[in-house]
Amino acid sequence: MTKLKGFAGKILHIDLNNLTHHVLPTQDYYEWGGGHGFGAKLFWDLSEDIEVVTDGRDPRNVITIAGSPFSGTNVPSAGGRCEVTNMSVGLIPRNRFTRSNFGGHFSSMMKHAGWDAVTVTGKAPYPVYIDVRNDHVMIRDASHLWGKDTHETQQIIQEDVASVEVASGWNGQLDGNSFGRTTQKASVLTIGPAGENQSALGCLIHGAGNAAGQGGNGAVFGSKNLKAISFIGTGAVDIADPEALIKARFKTRDFYAADIDKSAEFAFPSLGGKPEAITFSTMPTGHRVSSCHGCVNGCKQRNAIGYGNEVTCQTSVWYLGAVRSYKFGGNAKLSLAKTGVELTEDSLYAGDLANKLGINTYPIMGLIPWLQKMHAKGELGSGKEIHSELPYERLGTREFADQFCQAIATGTDIGAYFINGIVPGIQQLGHSADVDNGTLHYPYYGMPEHGYDPRAELEWGYATLMTDRDMNDHGLNWIYWTVNLAKLEGIDFPIPAEVLASRFVEKMAPYVQADEVSAMDYASHNMYSEVLARQVQWINHYGRFWKNSALMCDFRWPDCVNTHREDLRGATGNDEVGEHVWWNAVTGEGISYVDGIERGRRIFNLDNAIWALQGRHRDDAKFADYIYDHKMTHNKLPTYLWPATNGAGQWDYREMMGRQHSREGVEEWKSHYYRAEGWDTATGWPTRSLLEGMNMKDVADRLEQAGKLGNEEV
Amino acid sequence: MTTNKNSFEMDTGRRHFLAAIGGAGMLIGLSGTAYALRDEKIYIKTSGGALVVDLKKCMGCGTCMTTCSLAHHGKASVSLSRIQITQDVFKSFPQDIEMSTCLQCDDAPCVAACPVNANKASEDFGFVRDIDPVKCIGCMQCIEACPQTPKRVQWNPITRSAQKCDLCLNTPFMEEQGGIGGVQACKKVCPVGAIGFITELPDQSTPKSYVVNLRNENWAKTGKTIED
Numbered sequence: 001m002t003k004l005k006g007f008a009g010k011i012l013h014i015d016l017n018n019l020t021h022h023v024l025p026t027q028d029y030y031e032w033g034g035g036h037g038f039g040a041k042l043f044w045d046l047s048e049d050i051e052v053v054t055d056g057r058d059p060r061n062v063i064t065i066a067g068s069p070f071s072g073t074n075v076p077s078a079g080g081r082c083e084v085t086n087m088s089v090g091l092i093p094r095n096r097f098t099r100s101n102f103g104g105h106f107s108s109m110m111k112h113a114g115w116d117a118v119t120v121t122g123k124a125p126y127p128v129y130i131d132v133r134n135d136h137v138m139i140r141d142a143s144h145l146w147g148k149d150t151h152e153t154q155q156i157i158q159e160d161v162a163s164v165e166v167a168s169g170w171n172g173q174l175d176g177n178s179f180g181r182t183t184q185k186a187s188v189l190t191i192g193p194a195g196e197n198q199s200a201l202g203c204l205i206h207g208a209g210n211a212a213g214q215g216g217n218g219a220v221f222g223s224k225n226l227k228a229i230s231f232i233g234t235g236a237v238d239i240a241d242p243e244a245l246i247k248a249r250f251k252t253r254d255f256y257a258a259d260i261d262k263s264a265e266f267a268f269p270s271l272g273g274k275p276e277a278i279t280f281s282t283m284p285t286g287h288r289v290s291s292c293h294g295c296v297n298g299c300k301q302r303n304a305i306g307y308g309n310e311v312t313c314q315t316s317v318w319y320l321g322a323v324r325s326y327k328f329g330g331n332a333k334l335s336l337a338k339t340g341v342e343l344t345e346d347s348l349y350a351g352d353l354a355n356k357l358g359i360n361t362y363p364i365m366g367l368i369p370w371l372q373k374m375h376a377k378g379e380l381g382s383g384k385e386i387h388s389e390l391p392y393e394r395l396g397t398r399e400f401a402d403q404f405c406q407a408i409a410t411g412t413d414i415g416a417y418f419i420n421g422i423v424p425g426i427q428q429l430g431h432s433a434d435v436d437n438g439t440l441h442y443p444y445y446g447m448p449e450h451g452y453d454p455r456a457e458l459e460w461g462y463a464t465l466m467t468d469r470d471m472n473d474h475g476l477n478w479i480y481w482t483v484n485l486a487k488l489e490g491i492d493f494p495i496p497a498e499v500l501a502s503r504f505v506e507k508m509a510p511y512v513q514a515d516e517v518s519a520m521d522y523a524s525h526n527m528y529s530e531v532l533a534r535q536v537q538w539i540n541h542y543g544r545f546w547k548n549s550a551l552m553c554d555f556r557w558p559d560c561v562n563t564h565r566e567d568l569r570g571a572t573g574n575d576e577v578g579e580h581v582w583w584n585a586v587t588g589e590g591i592s593y594v595d596g597i598e599r600g601r602r603i604f605n606l607d608n609a610i611w612a613l614q615g616r617h618r619d620d621a622k623f624a625d626y627i628y629d630h631k632m633t634h635n636k637l638p639t640y641l642w643p644a645t646n647g648a649g650q651w652d653y654r655e656m657m658g659r660q661h662s663r664e665g666v667e668e669w670k671s672h673y674y675r676a677e678g679w680d681t682a683t684g685w686p687t688r689s690l691l692e693g694m695n696m697k698d699v700a701d702r703l704e705q706a707g708k709l710g711n712e713e714v
Numbered sequence: 715m716t717t718n719k720n721s722f723e724m725d726t727g728r729r730h731f732l733a734a735i736g737g738a739g740m741l742i743g744l745s746g747t748a749y750a751l752r753d754e755k756i757y758i759k760t761s762g763g764a765l766v767v768d769l770k771k772c773m774g775c776g777t778c779m780t781t782c783s784l785a786h787h788g789k790a791s792v793s794l795s796r797i798q799i800t801q802d803v804f805k806s807f808p809q810d811i812e813m814s815t816c817l818q819c820d821d822a823p824c825v826a827a828c829p830v831n832a833n834k835a836s837e838d839f840g841f842v843r844d845i846d847p848v849k850c851i852g853c854m855q856c857i858e859a860c861p862q863t864p865k866r867v868q869w870n871p872i873t874r875s876a877q878k879c880d881l882c883l884n885t886p887f888m889e890e891q892g893g894i895g896g897v898q899a900c901k902k903v904c905p906v907g908a909i910g911f912i913t914e915l916p917d918q919s920t921p922k923s924y925v926v927n928l929r930n931e932n933w934a935k936t937g938k939t940i941e942d
Contacts, residue, residue, distance in 0.1 A: 073790040074780040074903065105776070112792060151804055167857055169800075169814070169864020178871050183798045183814070183864045208803045234871070236791030242784045242887040249781065249903055250890075261907045261928075264935035275773060275906050276936045285939040288807050289906070291775040297905050298773040304807045 004030055005240035006069025006586035008116045011038070012137065013046070014130055016224050017059070017122030021137045026116045034068030034116065036099055036548035037603045039085025042119045043097055044606060044699075050613045051706060056089035056216050057198055057223035059123035065106075065189065065229065066118075068551040072111035072237045072293065074245065075582045076252050076271065077556035079294025082107035082206075083548055089216025090200025090421030091469070092446035093620055097610045098468040099548060100212035102189075102204065103292035106231065107551065109187035113233025124225040129190075132231045133161065134175040142227035146196060149356040150205035154188040157230045161186040173234050180234025190228035191221045192358025194409040198222040200421040201408055203360040209300070209310030209351070210292075213360030214447065214469050216421075240588030248585060252577045256562055256570070257296045266494065269478050271559035271571050277301030278555075279316035281339040281347050292553065299555055308348025311355065314451065318361035319350035319401055322368050326396020332369040334451075336636045337488065350401040357409040362470075363422045364408060366441050366448045370426075370434065371395070371414070386429055388414040421446055438626030445469065452477060454623055455632040456640040456656035458522055462536045465621040465666075466673055467604075468611065473543050475558050476504065476520075483653050484637045495568065497643040498651035500561060507560045507572045508538040510594050511676070522656060523644035528665040533672035538597070544607070545600030546579050602694045608679070608686050609699045612708040618684040621670060623661065631660045680710025687712050748825075748835040758825050761818035762840030763881060763894040763913050765797070765901065768928040770808045770939065771908035774801045778900035778909060785885040785892070785899040786877075794872075796879035797900045797909075798864055813908070815900075816866040816879035818843055820918045824867050824878065827859035833867075833876070840894035844880035847873050862921060881911075 003009075011024040024042075032041045046062045047053070053060050063086035070078040080103050088098040110118070113134050120130075127142040145153050162185060166172035170181045187206065194202035195218030202218025203211045221227070239245055253259075258267045258274045267274050275289040275297040284305060291298025302309040308316075317334055323346045325332040354361045374380035375392035382389055390413060394400045407415035418425035423435055423446035434440050441449040443461070447470045454461020457480060463471040479500065486493040495503075501520035505512055511534040512519045518526060519535040526532065546552050557579070559570030571577045573593040580593045608616075632640075641653040674681040678690040687710040691700040703709040750757050779795035787794050798814040822843050825833050832849035833856045835841040845856070845867075852874050857867045867878045882892025882899050890897040894913070901909040907928055916923035929940040 072780070074777045074784065079776075079780065079790075108776070108792075155804060167865045167869070168862075169798075170868075175871065180793060180871055181869055182793050183800050184792055185800075185802070234793040236783065236787070236789035236794055239784060239788060239790055242788040243889055246781060246784055246888050246899065246903075249777075253903060253905065257905060259907075260932050260936065261930060262932070264932035274936055283937050285934075285937060286807060287938060288770060288811070289773050289936075289938065290803075291773045291905075293776045294780065295773070295775045295777070295905065298775060302803065302805075302807045302810050306806050309803055309806075309810070 003027065004069070004587045004589060005238045006073070008111050008114045008237070010115050011042070012115050012118040012132065014118065014120045014139065015122050016120060016124040016128070016139075016226065019124060019128070019139050021139065032603060033545055033549035033599055035066045035083035035551045036085060036544060037599070038066040038117050038549070039064040039083055039099065040097070040603055040606045040610065042117070043085060043610065046119065046121055050610060053087055055095055056087040056220045058087070059224065060121070061087045061220055061223070062119060062121050063217070063220050063224075064117055064119040067107035067111050067116055068549060069586045070551055070582065072108035073239065073586060074249050074294050075552075075586065076249060076257070076294065076296035077292070077553040078551055078582065080105055080108050080292030081551040081553055083551060084204065084212045084217050086215065086217060086220045088468070089219040090424065090446065091215065092423060094615055096468050096614050096616060097607065098215035100214050100217055101548065101554070102206055102210040102212040103553065104187070104207040104210035105293045106187040106189055106206045106210070108293040109184070109231045109233050111233070111237050112235050113231045114235050115231070118229060120224060120226060123223065127225045127227055129157065129226070129228040129230065131157070131161070132229070133173045134180060134233055134235060136174050145227045147193065150190050150192040150358050151208065151356050153190045153228055154207075157188050157228060158185040161230060161232050173232055175234055182232065182234045184232070186230045186232040188228055188230045190358075191218045192356060192409065194218055194358045195222040196227070197409065197411050197419070199409065199411055199415075199419050201360050201363055201418060202358050205355055205358050207310055208302070209312060209315060209355045211315070211355065211360070214362065214472070218358050218360070239586055241585045244585040245582070248577050248581050252296060252571070256559065256564055256577060258564065266563065268482060268561045268563045269555070270561065271296060271556050272562045272564045273297055273299070273556065278313045279311065279344070279348070280336050281316065281320060281344040282341040283344060284341060295553070296556060303348065305345060305348070307352045309352070311348050311351030314365065315351040315354060315361045316347055318354065318365035319368070320347045322372070322396040323347055324396070325372065326394070332372045332395065333634065334365065334636045337638055346398060349398055353401055353405045357405050359405060359408055362448045362450070367418070367422050368395070370440055373439075390414055422448070436625040438624070438630050443624045443627050451636060452480065453632050453635065453640070454627055455659045455661055456635070456642065458527060458532060459536055459539055461623065461627070462532070462669060462673070463539050465623070465670070466536060466540060468607065471539075472554065473539055473547070474554050475539060475542070475560070479642060480640070483641045484639050487639050487641060488637060493653065494563075495561070496651070497653050499568065501643045501651065503568050503570070504560045506569070507558055508535060509573065510597065511535070511538040520643050521645050522642045523646070523654065524659060525647070526645075527661075528669040530672045533669060533676050536673060537676050540604055541597045541600035543600065544604045545596045549600070549603060550579070550583060550596070552579065602696070605686050605691065605694060606696065606699060609691070609696075609703055612685045612703060613706055616684065618670065618674070618682065621684065623666065628661050628663050628666075631658050633657070675713070681713070683710055685710035748837060748841060757820070758822045758835050759837070759841045760820055760915060761835065761842050763842065763911055764818040764915055764924065765815040765879070765881070765898065766910045766912050766916075766924045766926045767813040767815060768908045768910070769811060769813055769925055771906050771929055771933070772799065772811050772813055773906055773908075774799060774811055775905060777903050777905060781899045781903040785882060785888040788887045793868075794870060796868065796877060800864070814862065814864050814866060815924065816843070817862065817921060817924055818915065820915060823859040823861060824856035827855040829853060829855065833878070839883050842881045842883055842894055843878065844883055845876050845878055847875040847877065850875035852876070
């Protein structure tokens with residue numbers, strides 16, 4: 001393939017067993033796009049024994065942190081995302097190759113330093129960190145950093161990297177035989193004590209609060225004795241058509257993005273979303289909205305109160321229910337019905353605490369109300385059935401948050417039970433029934449519910465079953481937020497349900513036809529339909545390339561509905577500012593929107609081949625029992641409205657609460673999905689004809705050798 | 715690389731100019747040069763415009779920087795950008811962000827320091843202070859002369875010459891006409907409108923006078939302060 005622009009040209013391979021590094025030419029990986037595609041192919045190429053490694057903490061695990069051609073550019077809401085891939089820690093029924101993703105400025109700095117990705121194998125004999133300054137790579141002793149929190153670690157490294165000032169406010173960095181200059185601080189990705197202790201709840205942190213945690217990424221770093229990776233770069237990304245890139249960015253600004261100077265009115269929160277911190281409790285006005293590199297409108301914040309910077313989205317609310325419970329009574333379950341400013345500061349404090357210790361806040365949020373309940377029943381506390389010295393009577397205070405987070409991060413006190421994950425810990429304590437009956441909301445693979453119950457938000461549950469983890473794709477999910485918050489505020493949602501559904505379906509090429517509006521119909525009579533399988537197929541393939549590999553932000557892409565456009569049609573797939581416009585301007589290729597999705601299909605099938613080798617089978621893909629056995633009765637908002645038809649075929653936003661799945665129905669839907677993908681419906685494994693059709697004969701051969709090749713449909 | 719939209723007409727060389735002062739100083743400022751005589755002192759004529767910034771509005775996305783380097787150089791870079799956004803994400807608002815633009819100083823010490831008149835202010839382009847990379851000999855005296863931190867004149871290691879904000883006068887990779895009266899890429903691309911353009915330079919005694927409040931009531935509606 002012709003050398004493409006947009007790529008730095010080098011992938012950094014760190015071998016911690018030997019404390020050496022190697023350069024892999026990016027050109028060998030072009031066809032995988034970047035991000036997840038790079039991670040999957042590098043995992044395939046560099047893993048010694050895919051079949052036998054069963055835990056992400058095995059030194060043979062391959063962890064890759066990858067950027068894309070968009071990293072370090074001004075492609076809207078794509079310049080700063082970064083993909084992490086590795087074998088997981090703490091998932092059930094088995095660990096598997098998995099992914100996470102974080103924002104900020106790490107991938108952009110990595111690109112400006114001249115690297116497309118860094119992949120790490122082996123285990124260092126002592127704690128180390130990787131210090132990259134342009135093309136100069138050092139594997140350095142991290143003994144002075146071990147034990148420090150994520151913020152302090154980054155600050156120490158940043159100070160060291162910026163030690164040579166060459167002009168006032170500019171520091172100098174070696175760049176080949178030359179000397180580059182920058183005003184910027186090094187971008188650092190690090191673990192805190194949770195990762196050091198190899199807790200499944202440990203995550204990677206970059207900046208104040210950009211985190212990658214689902215799948216135990218922090219534990220993987222810790223198991224490798226790897227404290228941090230730092231990049232500083234003074235270089236540039238070559239762009240194929242810079243004029244086209246600037247032109248498209250200006251158009252995005254003028255016609256698709258929110259212009260806050262002109263209006264603060266409702267805007268559908270994908271590409272057209274307003275610059276607003278996504279913290280679900282009311283913020284003090286003394287803050288700024290902050291963003292990742294190149295964002296079209298940010299979603300994070302930094303505060304005047306002295307803490308809580310970049311504590312965003314779920315991290316801002318993991319302790320909110322507890323704070324409310326302590327101050328006003330009631331249980332500690334999350335509710336966003338009333339979120340006054342009196343709850344905010346303690347919630348931000350707790351978010352900050354977790355970020356500093358490097359704790360993944362999703363799994364611990366669901367644990368808090370369970371601990372409260374067990375304490376109230378007299379089964380948890382000092383000398384009780386579950387012994388713990390934490391001050392449970394003060395659950396909801398900063399004091400409790402401090403002690404709880406320390407215990408989780410260090411694997412002491414109550415944290416000792418959960419070092420391998422929440423669900424394994426609950427099982428160890430003899431309370432599996434609470435997972436099965438839905439007292440604890442961990443609906444799939446031992447992972448916490450993301451906040452979107454599979455009984456209501458069908459695509460979230462289904463896509464998770466068909467992939468490796470809680471899918472974390474908000475492409476359709478913005479419907480939930482906009483419709484249900486409007487309901488909560490007592491206002492009518494401005495877009496009729498059928499129009500909204502149509503706008504989404506129009507973007508689902510090539511799997512759903514533009515007139516198949518039923519692909520968005522979440523009515524019970526359509527729950528297990530074949531068209532919903534194709535809708536999820538679009539989500540998975542679109543996501544694997546445009547979001548996970550090209551690294552367009554999940555919060556801003558796809559842009560299916562855009563309220564700044566008269567016809568409400570978003571940027572996705574269009575020839576003005578659609579996904580492929582950016583790809584072609586940056587790289588110089590000439591691909592279409594659907595070509596990108598086809599690349600996503602190939603990457604997704606390589607994933608599935610890896611999962612098959614790791615033991616995955618159709619039988620793994622199932623929800624926790626409560627999803628089938630109990631009706632949905634709780635949600636963080638009082639309603640769960642979604643576009644749906646009634647028996648007469650009339651569209652409206654209809655209530656999804658009170659619904660449950662049937663095992664037979666889900667199995668029927670899975671069969672639809674496997675057929676749509678061309679996978680063996682009995683096992684879920686890919687077939688030879690499918691893989692060879694995507695130029696992956698070597699993958700088919702390997703699966704056949706392992707006895708994991710799917711049978712062709714007869 | 716496309717052709718530069720702006721044809722440069724170089725003004726009189728500084729050394730030539732200084733030599734002329736001895737005999738015909740009173741003519742200065744009357745013949746379209748970049749220099750003027752005021753209060754018995756020689757001044758470089760005031761720039762017809764400059765950028766101003768709102769430090770409380772910026773969200774630190776860096777889009778202005780990569781767009782600046784794209785417009786001027788065709789590459790996405792932070793080091794090559796003529797506007798520098800620096801951040802310390804661990805500091806509290808509003809001390810966490812600094813936006814560093816060229817002030818287009820009235821006395822333009824960077825122009826005065828240039829020994830070859832590569833750093834100049836031309837009447838044809840509204841007296842914006844800019845550097846001709848071809849004429850620049852790479853002596854870095856203009857960088858030294860800039861009184862701001864971080865220095866607003868940068869070193870370009872690729873061309874081995876100095877560069878500075880020219881208000882997008884010389885932007886071969888931007889379709890729009892730049893410069894005074896045209897488009898400034900950083901201002902146009904800023905998602906939240908944290909960069910403004912003024913045609914009357916503010917008080918020159920402090921760079922803080924280039925910090926303005928660009929937030930209106932819509933900003934307040936999204937829960938953020940609009941106080942200075």
